[in-house]
Amino acid sequence: MDTNARAAVEVAEEQRGYASDKEAYLRRLKRIEGQVRGIARMVDEDKYCIDVLTQVSAVTKALHAVSLGLVQDHISHCVVSAAREAEEAGDPSIVDTKVQEATDAIGRLLR
Secondary structure: OOHHHHHHHHHHHHOOOOHHHHHHHHHHHHHHHHHHHHHHHHHHOOOOHHHHHHHHHHHHHHHHHHHHHHHHHHHHHHHHHHHHHHHHHOOOHHHHHHHHHHHHHHHHHHO
């Protein structure tokens, strides 16, 4: 691998897969944080159980959407980069590690 290509790989490795969407993720998480505070306020104000549960469901779905986006970013950035690195190095264990990380993360989301 030439020096320029190696430098590009090193820069890509320093960035996270979600780096290009970081601001969008932060906005979504701040919105979710506000929703959670709203749920706490609803409980404090003795709101109807079903209304509270409806809001909990909305927060859960919002968190799942963030999670799925992060999984997609991990696969499209980290796993793909590892596959390129594994091919160049002739070491398939490099990509196996990243695939296992993604599999474990998905497993945690499904629990």
